[in-house]
Amino acid sequence: MAPVTTWTGREANALRNALRMSVTAFAEHLGAARRTVAKWSSQGDRILLRADMQAALDTVLTRATPEARERFGALLATGTSGAIVDTTLPDAHLVTDTGDGGQGDSGSDGHVRRRDLIRGATIGVAAAPGVAPLLDALVSPRHPDGVTLCAQQFSRAVAVAKIDYQACRYERVLHQLVTLLPALEPARANAQGEQRTKTEVLAADLYHVVGSVLLKVGDRGTALIAAERSTRAAAASADPVAVATSARIMAHALMSNSHGEQALTVAGEAAGVLDRDTRLMSADAVATYGALVLRGAVAAARSENRDTAQSMLDEADRAAARLGYDGNDRWTGFGATNVLLHRVNVALTLGDAGTAIGIARTVPLDKVTLAERKAALYIDVARAYTQWGRYEHGLAALRTAYEVAPEEIRCRPVVQRIATDLALLAKGSARTAVVDFARGAGIPL
Incomplete structure (x- = not known):
């Protein structure tokens, strides 16, 4: 069964019925207010759930039994969800982010449920x-x-x-x-x-x-x-620049949760609003605009929208030319070199490993001053070489990334996947070298 791209009240209610839970029990399971869940049921696909609840429902669906998932799929396929009709409910609100110490959902009990849900995720x-x-x-x-x-x-x-x-x-x-x-x-x-x-x-x-x-x-x-x-x-x-900056992390989080089209929309619209509200008259505005467009390019690539990804990379180049230097305004690390790094990532995401490596060779490394960006480049190069079947080169890139930023290598799941692929695909001494490196770097295989 394909994952749910966007949770509306209809999908949420179908999952509740598939789990054979009452509105009250489902609300407690999620750590949400009962009236919130009831409103999902009454309004169906007319209500779009907030990002935090979408993530919570993703988790609940992933952990459901095969039988419950089968019932969920059947309910969606038949266009039913078992919705209740109740037009007297007050406006629902989500309590994961009330900022009121849990008062929106049964006080401390609601807080405990939210904490357990987040920990479980x-x-x-x-x-x-x-x-x-x-x-x-x-x-x-x-x-x-x-x-x-x-x-x-x-x-x-x-x-x-x-x-x-x-x-x-x-x-x-x-x-x-x-x-x-x-x-x-x-x-x-x-x-x-x-x-x-x-x-x-x-x-x-x-x-x-x-x-x-x-x-x-x-x-x-x-x-x-x-x-x-x-x-x-x-x-x-x-603050228009702050609003645009926050859109960057929202687009990134949506993209990482497989909501690529939503991420593209968020990044594109936020860039347009920033341009309209500031006319890009400050370095902070230009850098934030460029970083947003780059986020949109990656989201487009992950949605296999090659033309849009290329158009947004070209727009980012124009923003970098307007800025005129490689900087870190508003913590963006934006500039012409940063656009090159994203061109590597976009090419790799679109399956063009050879193109990604070719672009990577043109990156002026002396201008990549942020460890996080430099390590990310070498991780992308390692992925590209692994896709290309050049496993020793892939391992060499991982070693370089580790020298730049050991914690980047130890904590990132993508690095674990690269190392695992290398260990499975490489043969003989190359495989031994991968296993030894992973063990020394603290990467579980």
Whole structure:
């Protein structure tokens, strides 16, 4: 059975009936309010579920028994879902991100269910140190051990987290986030006027880092929750560049959860709005615009939309020419060299391994100053050589990536897949070298 691309109330209700659960039982299973689930049932395909609930339902469907999945498929195929009709319900709201300490869903019991659901979604994810405490901090905005930071301290701390993320120091980032997330609400409460706007921008950046690091360790579902919070904080700031920046992590999270068309739409529309609202009159706006277009290019490639991917790469080239240098404005790492790195990734995604390697050879490595970007390039090269059947070259690229950023190699599921493929496909001494490297680097095979 194919995965659900987009969950509406109809698909959610079909899954509830396939699991033979009542509205109340299904709501408790998801950690959602009963009235939310009831509204899905009454409105059917007229209601589109929020990103965090879509991720939760993906997880529930994946864990369902074969019999339940068969019933689910049959309900969808026959165009039925067992929906109830109830037009008297109040407006539903999703409680995974209320920010009210769980008051939207039976107080502390609702909080426990949400925490357990999010923790459950990470089963099978690489066991990076610090992930479990981060998940607790993400769903517990009023952590008892939270610290209070002044606006300047909070700004510096978010910047440090961004720097460490781009340097692939993920264990350190996880530790920082566990401290910063509980400090966010006090910082918001203490901010007034213009300072409140700046705090919301910082909140959007903070949740952007949370989503990014969760994607690195393979926790795609929870990354959507972080992306949603980044989007909400950016909207509250009314800062057009912040809104566009948060759209980058939302598009990335959607793409990683197999919603490529939605990711393309989010990136394209956000780039258009940013252009309209700012006329791209600042370096931050140009860099963010270019980074959004590049995100759209990758999403288009993953949806096998070659023409759109190429058009967006060309548009990113124009933005890079307008910017005029390789920089890191608004933490984008954007510039002409960054466009080349994305051309490698897009070619690889479209199955053009030889083209990807050819482009990679033209990248001026001295201009790739961010460890995260350089390691990602070598990982793409390793994937390309593996697809091309040049296994020793693939291993050499992985070794180089490890020298650049050991934590990037240890934590990323994509690296585990490359190493596993190399171990299965390579023969003789080449296979032995792969196994020895994986063991030494801490990559499970």
